[in-house]
Amino acid sequence: MADKTETSVNFSSVPVMLLLTLVSLPLVLMYAYLFIDTITNSEAGSLIPNELTLEHWRFLWETRPGKASIWLVTLNTFIFAGGITAVILIVSSMAGYVLSRLNVPARGLLLAGVMVLHAFPSVTLIISIFIVLQYVGLYNSLIGVILVKAAIDMPLGIWLMKGFYDTVPWEIEMAGLVDGASRFTVWRRLVLPQIKPAIMALGLFSFLTGWSEFILPQVLAPGSQVQVLSVYLASLIADDNNFDFATFKAVGVFYVVPVLILYVFFQKHLMNIYGGGTKG
Amino acid sequence: MRILLDKFSKSFGNTKVIEAMDLEVGSGEMLALLGPSGCGKSTTLFAICGIHRPTSGRILFGERDVTSLPSQERNVGVVFQSYALYPHMTVEENIGFPLTVRRLPAGDIKKRVADISALVHIDKLLGRRPAQLSGGQQQRVALARALIRRPDVLLLDEPLANLDAKLRLEMRSEIRRLQKETGITAILVTHDQVEAMSMCDRIAIMKEGEIVQIATPSEMYNDPRTAFVAGFLGNPPISFLKGKALGGAFVSGDGNFRLPLGSLRNVGDGRALTIGIRPEHFGPSGDLAIEGKVAFAETQGRENLYDVVLADGSVLRSIQPVRDDVKLGDCVRWNLSSEAAFVFAEDGRRL
Numbered sequence: 001m002a003d004k005t006e007t008s009v010n011f012s013s014v015p016v017m018l019l020l021t022l023v024s025l026p027l028v029l030m031y032a033y034l035f036i037d038t039i040t041n042s043e044a045g046s047l048i049p050n051e052l053t054l055e056h057w058r059f060l061w062e063t064r065p066g067k068a069s070i071w072l073v074t075l076n077t078f079i080f081a082g083g084i085t086a087v088i089l090i091v092s093s094m095a096g097y098v099l100s101r102l103n104v105p106a107r108g109l110l111l112a113g114v115m116v117l118h119a120f121p122s123v124t125l126i127i128s129i130f131i132v133l134q135y136v137g138l139y140n141s142l143i144g145v146i147l148v149k150a151a152i153d154m155p156l157g158i159w160l161m162k163g164f165y166d167t168v169p170w171e172i173e174m175a176g177l178v179d180g181a182s183r184f185t186v187w188r189r190l191v192l193p194q195i196k197p198a199i200m201a202l203g204l205f206s207f208l209t210g211w212s213e214f215i216l217p218q219v220l221a222p223g224s225q226v227q228v229l230s231v232y233l234a235s236l237i238a239d240d241n242n243f244d245f246a247t248f249k250a251v252g253v254f255y256v257v258p259v260l261i262l263y264v265f266f267q268k269h270l271m272n273i274y275g276g277g278t279k280g
Numbered sequence: 281m282r283i284l285l286d287k288f289s290k291s292f293g294n295t296k297v298i299e300a301m302d303l304e305v306g307s308g309e310m311l312a313l314l315g316p317s318g319c320g321k322s323t324t325l326f327a328i329c330g331i332h333r334p335t336s337g338r339i340l341f342g343e344r345d346v347t348s349l350p351s352q353e354r355n356v357g358v359v360f361q362s363y364a365l366y367p368h369m370t371v372e373e374n375i376g377f378p379l380t381v382r383r384l385p386a387g388d389i390k391k392r393v394a395d396i397s398a399l400v401h402i403d404k405l406l407g408r409r410p411a412q413l414s415g416g417q418q419q420r421v422a423l424a425r426a427l428i429r430r431p432d433v434l435l436l437d438e439p440l441a442n443l444d445a446k447l448r449l450e451m452r453s454e455i456r457r458l459q460k461e462t463g464i465t466a467i468l469v470t471h472d473q474v475e476a477m478s479m480c481d482r483i484a485i486m487k488e489g490e491i492v493q494i495a496t497p498s499e500m501y502n503d504p505r506t507a508f509v510a511g512f513l514g515n516p517p518i519s520f521l522k523g524k525a526l527g528g529a530f531v532s533g534d535g536n537f538r539l540p541l542g543s544l545r546n547v548g549d550g551r552a553l554t555i556g557i558r559p560e561h562f563g564p565s566g567d568l569a570i571e572g573k574v575a576f577a578e579t580q581g582r583e584n585l586y587d588v589v590l591a592d593g594s595v596l597r598s599i600q601p602v603r604d605d606v607k608l609g610d611c612v613r614w615n616l617s618s619e620a621a622f623v624f625a626e627d628g629r630r631l
Contacts (some may be wrong), residue, residue: 171364177351178329178358179378179425189381193368 010064038250047170051162056246060254064242068224068232069252077228079142080149080217081210087150088157088206095154096161097187111159118155125152125217133220145221149213150206157202164198165191204262211259229255281432281465282307283328288337290323297323298489300337310459312464312476313514315486321469324486325435328467329356341432357426357464361438363418365410365425371397372406375424382429389461396424400458416447423455427462434459434466440475451477473513477501485509507628510556516585518556518622519597525551530623534592538619539572546629553631556622559585559599566615570595574610588612 003179038056040049063069099107129148130139138144150218168191168217192199214230232254236248289296291550296319305311313321326332328339330351338347340609346354365374373380375397376389397403400420411416419439426434439455440448456479459466470476476483477497485508493505497513504510510518523532528545531538539555541547560603562570575595576587579602586598586606598614606612623631 167360169364171360171362174326174331175358175360175364175366175425176377176421177331178354178356180352180429181377181381181382182352185381190366193366196368 014037035253038253039245042245056244056250059247059251059277067235068227070251072225072251073227073229073232076142076226077211077230080146080213080228081207083142083146084150084153084210085203085206087146088153089203091150092154092157092161092202093192093195093199095158096163097165097191099158100162100165111162112157114155118159122152123215126215130219140221140223140226142226145226147216148220149210149216152216153206153209159205160198160202161195164195168194176230197269200266201271202269204266208262281435282340282499283465283467284338284340285324285328285631286338286340288324288327288339289335290320290327290332291335296489298497301491303484303487303491303494305465305467307465308463309482309540310456310468310480311482311619312468312480313486314470314473314476314483316512317471319472319486320489321486322437325358325437325467325469328433329358329435330354355429355431356369356437356541357368357421357429357431357434357437359419359426359437359439361441362423363410363442364477365418367410369409370406370453371402371408371413371421374410374421375406378425378429392428393424396428399427400424400454406552415443416451419443419451420454423458427464430462430464432465434464436466436468439468440470440472448475455479474515477513479527485512494569504622505630507556507622507624507630509552510622510624514558516559516597517600518558519562519595519623521555521557521590521594521596523548523553523555525553530555532590532592532594536591537581539568542619544623547631552626554624554626556624557616558620559597560617561598561620562588562598562616563600563614566617568618569613569615570596571611571613574606574608577606577608586612588614 008229036049039052039054041051041053042049059070098104099111104110133144133148135140136144138147172190172194173186176190177183181189212230213228214234217226217228218231221227227235229251233248233251236244236251283303283305285301287299287300287302289300300409301324303324313324315321323332327334327499330346330349330353331493334347339347340346341354366377369377372390372393376393379389379392384582393406394403397406402417402420405413405417405421405625410421413421422439436455438578440451443451452475468476468480480497482494482496483500485500486492487508493500493509495503500509501513504513507520511520521530521532521537523530525531525541525547526538526549528547529538534624547553570590571587572590574586575589576585578585582602583599584602586600588596588598590596595629596616625631
């Protein structure tokens, strides 16, 4: 990735900064108000808040009647996103290696098939998946929806891993074999470490898509015990009786915080998803 | 340990790379597989270390038939052209890896790594990673990794190709030293005749999947079996003149030049012949004068190199002690030693 560009003597960055500030101002304002509205009250029609309050964050310590506890929902979301990440990482790191290195009959067809699956809009499958889950008894369970979401995201992971494995030099594997390592050891101890950046990136990516997934949990796991944050959030607006816009916003902020934290700490790794394999 | 290839053949799909090759490498011997790229020398090497399975034929280490054994059970050490060091491991972990996968106790591994790294002079670099080493150091690590579990055979796949000229010279004698000190049987794959001649006990020269000749370097240089062998060995290379036999002598294409064939005088008149003359046999001394024009002159410090174009357009190369009386474009009348010329038939066989 590009290093931080040094300020050139011939080129002032001030106009560019000004322009960028101007363009992104509406977005910044929206986010700012999203946050401000959760801790203040303002008079109807006014933009200026007139009092500070924590009442919109009450959902953190008070469980509303008929709703699941926010902490259970958060835990569910972590399990959901983490489960997806684990399944995708394990399966695609192995499948990618096999497709990249071993003699697979009809490899081209397989890869093309996987790609087609990726291009398939998952919503079109939702009814049949619903029926299948209902039939095998995984409807309204986290495991069921984790498996479905992981399967739908898998093609991307497999392709990505295969691409990274393709850049690992063959000689490393040959050397491992003549050094006496089994094929599995070669994969585990020699090849896998070469694509660690890709594993990191794919893991983060999977976690983030899992975190923000809405439609699958909404349809396949709507029960209050297995609810995830996106579904919980949606249920707040759907509830016409106690419509509370500020709470909705507060939950939204709460929902977004882990994502922001992940981005702050791992954005460098996430960038790797577009980069290529080993660099020396 | 002796290595024997018995009617070894290898094809990839319909492409036959090597057909019915026989090769024996004596115990403790260092043999070079020399040939142009694509002649099957690396394929042979990979078959010996078990990465390629032979299509047919047998491979024996000592008396043991290893043809169908996987690499892991063959006990060969391989140094790859790119060294194939494991980038995520330190030098110590790299060298110790063959022992680690064998689950030896950590203390033993540490001791043997220390021993072998002292032997190849990298004992001060054990904590570094491959990316922090120079080419020559990486080479030494690769050698140490190949040698650490005392393999039956050491295979070297163009090990010097990625080094600069000075380091190449150094590693040439270094590898030979290690091979002699450990007494290990070694096979060196190379396309560089200087490497093959300077490092090895014997050379097997390959062309299109066949071994053309196996001999010691000096035998092969002085007694090549075909024009291909003669052309491959020697730097600057041998020069060839085309012509035909006439009255017990070789006569060049335009008839200007006659070279008595001596013991080969019985060759039938009119038969097409090629003679090969090494550059050191063409110069001021010799028994047969020939005229030409200097088309290329180069000094190498101690010696000068000349290309002389003859009347019929063919070129003779000459290497001589440095002199500055001959310039590009000069007409010269130099001699060649008729005794030293090689005579080849039309199909390249030496007569």
